[in-house]
Amino acid sequence: KAKAAGRNGIRFFDPQMQVAVSLRASLEQDLHDAIRLKQFVLFYQKQVDLRGEIIGVEVLLRWIHPTKGLVSPAQFIPLAEESGLIIPIGKWALHAACETLAQWACEPAKSHLTIAVNISVVQFREKNIVLTVLDALASTGAPAQRLKLEITESLLASNFQEVKTKMLELQQHGISFSIDDFGTGYSSLLYLKQLPLNQLKIDQSFVQDILSSPNDRAIAQAIITLAAAMKLNVIAEGVETQEQRALLELLGCEAYQGYLYGKPCALEELFL
Ligand code: C2E
Ligand code: MG
Ligand code: MG
Ligand code: MG
Numbered sequence: 001k002a003k004a005a006g007r008n009g010i011r012f013f014d015p016q017m018q019v020a021v022s023l024r025a026s027l028e029q030d031l032h033d034a035i036r037l038k039q040f041v042l043f044y045q046k047q048v049d050l051r052g053e054i055i056g057v058e059v060l061l062r063w064i065h066p067t068k069g070l071v072s073p074a075q076f077i078p079l080a081e082e083s084g085l086i087i088p089i090g091k092w093a094l095h096a097a098c099e100t101l102a103q104w105a106c107e108p109a110k111s112h113l114t115i116a117v118n119i120s121v122v123q124f125r126e127k128n129i130v131l132t133v134l135d136a137l138a139s140t141g142a143p144a145q146r147l148k149l150e151i152t153e154s155l156l157a158s159n160f161q162e163v164k165t166k167m168l169e170l171q172q173h174g175i176s177f178s179i180d181d182f183g184t185g186y187s188s189l190l191y192l193k194q195l196p197l198n199q200l201k202i203d204q205s206f207v208q209d210i211l212s213s214p215n216d217r218a219i220a221q222a223i224i225t226l227a228a229a230m231k232l233n234v235i236a237e238g239v240e241t242q243e244q245r246a247l248l249e250l251l252g253c254e255a256y257q258g259y260l261y262g263k264p265c266a267l268e269e270l271f272l
Helices: 017-033 074-082 086-105 120-126 130-140 158-173 189-193 204-208 213-229 242-250
Strands: 040-048 053-067 070-071 114-120 148-153 178-183 199-202 233-236
Touching: 017 053, 017 074, 017 120, 017 158, 053 074, 053 086, 074 086, 074 178, 086 114, 086 120, 086 130, 114 178, 120 130, 120 148, 120 158, 120 242, 130 148, 130 158, 158 178, 199 213, 213 233
Parallel strands: 053 114, 114 148, 148 178, 178 199, 199 233
Antiparallel strands: 040 053, 053 070
8 A cells, every 4th residue: 555655655646535635625615605604603512610510611613514414623623724714714703602702791690601712823823813802802792801712832832922912912801811732732831931821721632541541640630730830720621421520620620621511512502
């Protein structure tokens, strides 16, 4: 098989690859029209405290494709990032999330809940990102203090000063920041003390085998200890079992998100 691929591993007229390429192209074409055709929906996943009480949600984008059905973000987010379509798509998601936030602000039982929105590196590097976020808040009337942006370590790998300036500006408006998938990127820990951060999010890859893997447990412990020392809060993602939750609690984790508390779902189902 390696031989067929040629010396550099480059395959030219591989029919299987041809199919993959044209599938991608057609998916990208469809992605162009997806906002206008209202094919995106936001799903919501609970985040809970030690008592299991909801403290907020993370919004997760879903694309309902007319013929392919539900397309997962793992498939279309990379495509959207490469094509630049993540800019309008991300803007839509931010606006939709802020609409919900504004609605919750009027309901006493929900007014304390935060909404976390994923922001990709491509989006955050865009020069108008600060304005885009502030616009979403202003046009919906959502409280900035309840909006959290999830960024990843890869954002911090270059143009650090520019990223920092944008983050500080957003922080001044009351917006908070969480580092998503913490510990899976290639960044230095130096940035932790230089940026206006509020939360570290323990990646699900460390949670999954936390009961059986001493290494994963040690990493989770290190993240929790680091967060406490830096006065950041910490949340574990991908929590699926009571045993995982109990161990995370023992290690000092105070917030949890995962199938144990609910899969991402439509807004109407969130409080059922
Ligand atoms: P993420 O932000 O790290 O989100 C966590 C992913 O884990 C979500 O996948 C969620 O559905 C899944 N998950 C939650 N709890 C569990 C659990 O207990 N077990 C397991 N196995 N999985 C769990 P999803 O929704 O497919 O999203 C994948 C990624 O796509 C997200 O990772 C995020 O990076 C990106 N994404 C999703 N929505 C948006 C968006 O609106 N904007 C941007 N820029 N990226 C998004
Ligand atoms: Mg996230
Ligand atoms: Mg994550
Ligand atoms: Mg992840």
